[in-house]
Amino acid sequence: MDINIGIAEEDRKATADALSRVLADSYLLYLKTHNYHWNVTGELFHSLHEQFEEQYTELADAIDEIAERIRALGYRAPGTFKEFNELTSIEEESEEPEALEMVRRLAIGNEQVLRTARQALEPAKEAEDEATVDLLTQRLHVHSKTAWMLRSHLE
Template identity: 80%
Template sequence: MDLEINIGISETHRKKIADELSKVLADSYMLYLKTHNFHWNVTGEHFHSLHEQFEEQYTELADAIDEIAERIRALGHKAPGSFKEFHQLTSIEEDTEKPKAMEMVRRLAVANEQVLRTARKALDPAKEADDEATIDLLTQRLHVHSKTAWMLRSHLE
């Protein structure tokens, strides 16, 4: 038995929000994979500090991915969860080679900034629908990715 969703946000708005959140989820997942990959494969004089920093970042992303997916579900839509779906939705390039440590840092800074741009775009339909829960979630993501991008860029100065 299906129960109609009546949370004060129209189906049209919920669909628009879920579609944009799906892009944020895909970008976040790809960033998670990139960060975890670099955590495993970083080498060089900054190994220890970058290894630990990348671990903090991918651990935070793992929790965020779950929150984003659960928000999509709360809006009554299916959260993408396959590599095929993520590949179709993401705007973040996958890394298959093993760059040097500072190139890893640069790529992660760029990828965090991409998640920021994707999350900003997702704010529009959430604001239009007065969806405070999604706005709050996206605002938290903006804060985290802004700080992470800044911290990564600081290694390169």
């Protein structure tokens, strides 16, 4: 069935592609945050364990919303590690950093998602796709606040 939601196909494609990058960055940040939740140690364990859980839980919901918006635009949402690795600007890690280094890396990751979401705003605005603009604006708010809270641990 043809999609007729008032947004031209080329605009839907550009927006879905940009959202796919936001999805990939969000998913990799989710994985990193969940990993740190499991593996944080030290005197900050309890507070960081809880803070990381709040963050990865929020990211899990956001990932679903982003993927559903891509689908609503008429495109397949990426959903494999291979696809995410090709689309993401978040670096995967294999070492186990100390607690405050985890915090620093998560602050950087949230700032990266902010930059990716800002880039995705352009095609959504050009397409006058208010639903995507609203979704991205919410993501900007959440990641700005999260990055600030994480940076506050490092001051």
